[in-house]
Amino acid sequence: MAAPHRTHEGTHDGTRGGTPAPIGLVVDGIGRTFDDGAGQPVEALRDVSLSVAPGRFVAFIGPSGCGKTTLLRIIGGLDRATAGTVLFDGGPRPEGALGYGFQDARLLPWRSVLRNVALPFELAGMARAEREARAMDMLERVGLADFASARPHTLSGGMRMRVALARALVTRPRLLVLDEPFGALDEITRTDLDDELRRLWLQTPMTVLLVTHSISEAIYLADRVVVLAPRPGRIIDDFEVEIAHDARSPDVRTEPRFVDRVARAATALERGVREAAVAR
Amino acid sequence: MSASTRTLWRSVLPPAVTVVVAVALWQLAVMLTGVAPYLCPSPLDVFQAFVERREPLLAATGLTAAATLIGFGSATVLGITIGTVLASVGILRRGVYPLTNLLQMVPVVAVAPLLTIWFGYGLSAVAASACIVAIFPVIANTVDGLRSVDPNLRELFALYGASRSERWLKLELPAATPTIITGLRIAAGLSVIGAVVGEFVSGFAGANAPIGIVILTAIREARTDLVFAAILCSAVVGFTLFGLVSGVGHLVLRRWHASSRATP
Known part of the structure; x- marks a missing residue:
């Protein structure tokens, strides 16, 4: 199925210029070889190709060392591929159109929550009043308006990730790249933030790429799940979740169709690890 | 309570x-x-010496404090500047930074007479002596602080297209501030030492004598009680400067840094 399972189109507000369109991307034959430090080449990714339609939510899962983070970093422009290309709407990576979320919140401890969220605008040279107004809007959307003047160290881990998410989204990115953003959080906080992320995605016209090591999180959030196998990192399965987003509440995880998707991903993961062990 | x-x-x-x-x-x-008072005066003797000579002692303290402050101030400005240059220019850091560590081992007492040749007698030479001792911890801590900025935060700034100067002002300098303040606290204590040593060599004698000269004169007159009183005065200069730097540091860091948060 090609169409995303969106239940409603985003609440596009046209007050600040035209609505940015989500980015579609084509990853073609990506390879990445590292030097292991002892002069031996290590192949982190081999011939990875996939295309993502604009506005979709794609999750990448795989065991640690399968290159999923490397793939995301190459797409995000944080690392260079040693082979292959990535095209964004058929062209090079557009400036300022990407938002990033990382495993750690990466907040500046000396800045208030508001000024952390306003940072991307500040570095882009936007005037103070405007950037802080926009950051405040964003904080309201993630339910943190009351903490605007707090310093990050006074917040819980979940709230810090929420701030990081707000900073990633404040520039209205057309492509959001998330590298295990909630991996360090407890289960309840994590589900909470997953729901939040879904809500924000449904409201915003953007494509999301999410790397996670949790099968359940991948299937709970994504339209489509890409499974990677290790040594060398490559795609071993790629399937549509086919559960409507408005049907995805925490309860969905016990339903047969959800369990079935989890089983498919788990099978692919195991196969990948087994093949890697044999190859060794 | x-x-x-x-x-x-x-x-x-x-x-x-x-x-x-x-x-x-x-x-x-x-x-x-x-025990004979010229060998070891009692606290009461010291107090009496202070009361008796309070005017020249307070004037001397003022002079020493001024030289210390000028030395410390210039060590702060120069040290942070040099540290920033060393931290950001790789070739200079490799070539110069190890030498600054070596240079630090050169005793000020040995260098102080040289300062008299360059700066003459009086305040400039004394302040220069204070600056020379105080500047090294400032340089070292600035370099360390700037270089140990979380690479993840550097990556974040790179992602958002920060320029080099923005990165310095909005990331590296604030991140290095706790380390720099630690360097400044060390420098505060050292600058008094540098000033008094400088005074031994190039301080003015006579009516405008700073603490170092008061000590030398009192030694010659075997006024050990006065020596102790003068030492206490110089210590007060050191404590005050250290306290000021710590206080300002606390104000700067209290909203975010662990070192300044209330500990139970």
Whole structure:
């Protein structure tokens, strides 16, 4: 199925210029070889190709060392591929159109929550009043308006990730790249933030790429799940979740169709690890 | 009593008691042994010497404080500047930074006479002496602080297209501030030492004598009580500067840094 399972189109507000369109991307034959430090080449990714339609939510899962983070970093422009290309709407990576979320919140401890969220605008040279107004809007959307003047160290881990998410989204990115953003959080906080992320995605016209090591999180959030196998990192399965987003509440995880998707991903993961062990 | 007052008492009271007990023991020891005052004056002798010579002592303290402050101030500005250059220019850091560490080992006492040739007698030479001792911890801590910025935060700034100067001003400098303040606190204590050593060599004698010269003169006159009083005066300069730097550091860091958060 090609169409995303969106239940409603985003609440596009046209007050600040035209609505940015989500980015579609084509990853073609990506390879990445590292030097292991002892002069031996290590192949982190081999011939990875996939295309993502604009506005979709794609999750990448795989065991640690399968290159999923490397793939995301190459797409995000944080690392260079040693082979292959990535095209964004058929062209090079557009400036300022990407938002990033990382495993750690990466907040500046000396800045208030508001000024952390306003940072991307500040570095882009936007005037103070405007950037802080926009950051405040964003904080309201993630339910943190009351903490605007707090310093990050006074917040819980979940709230810090929420701030990081707000900073990633404040520039209205057309492509959001998330590298295990909630991996360090407890289960309840994590589900909470997953729901939040879904809500924000449904409201915003953007494509999301999410790397996670949790099968359940991948299937709970994504339209489509890409499974990677290790040594060398490559795609071993790629399937549509086919559960409507408005049907995805925490309860969905016990339903047969959800369990079935989890089983498919788990099978692919195991196969990948087994093949890697044999190859060794 | 509020919790913070109680904490304050807990941190102030024990050392205060120690000082009172130590001074009392000192007084008692001098009285019991009957040691000659020129060898070891009693606390009361020192106090009397201070009262008797308070005007020249206070003037001397003022002069030493001025030289210390100028030396410390220039060490701060120069040290942070040099540290920033060393931290950002790789070739200079590799070529110069190890030498600054070596240079630090050169005793100021040995260099101080040279300063008289370059700066003449008086305030400039003394301030230069203070600056020379104080600048090294500032340079070292600036370099360390700037270079140990979380690489993840650097990556974040790169992602958002920060320029080099923005990165310095909005990331590296704030991130290095706790380390730099630690360097400044060390420098505060050292700058008084540098000033007094400088005064031994190039301070003006006579009516405008700073602490170092008061000490030398008192030694020649075997006024050990006055020597002690002068030492105390120079110590007060050091404590005050250290306290000021720590206080300002606390104000700057208290909203975010662990070193300044209330500890139970």
